[in-house]
Amino acid sequence: MVPAGQALSIPTSMLVGCYPAANGRIFVPTYGTLLAAVSFDQTGTTRIGNYLLNHSFMRPGLVSVAVALVISIGLSKLLLS
Numbered sequence: 001m002v003p004a005g006q007a008l009s010i011p012t013s014m015l016v017g018c019y020p021a022a023n024g025r026i027f028v029p030t031y032g033t034l035l036a037a038v039s040f041d042q043t044g045t046t047r048i049g050n051y052l053l054n055h056s057f058m059r060p061g062l063v064s065v066a067v068a069l070v071i072s073i074g075l076s077k078l079l080l081s
Helices: 002-007 012-017 032-040 058-080
Strands: none
Touching (some): 002 012
């Protein structure tokens, strides 16, 4: 994806900073640790919903990606400028 970003004239600091957004494991509930957490939960609070993008790890995953983006874009602008 980096060559495509460079072909689109996206600054290198932005490409480096947006790298955490490439982590799509939180969106589709097929990741091994996510499935293990659901199966080991005896309380029933961790579950996968009826829809593909409806599971217990969706909000924490989105928050962690958003925080990682803000921090990494800030650090990349600071270090690569």
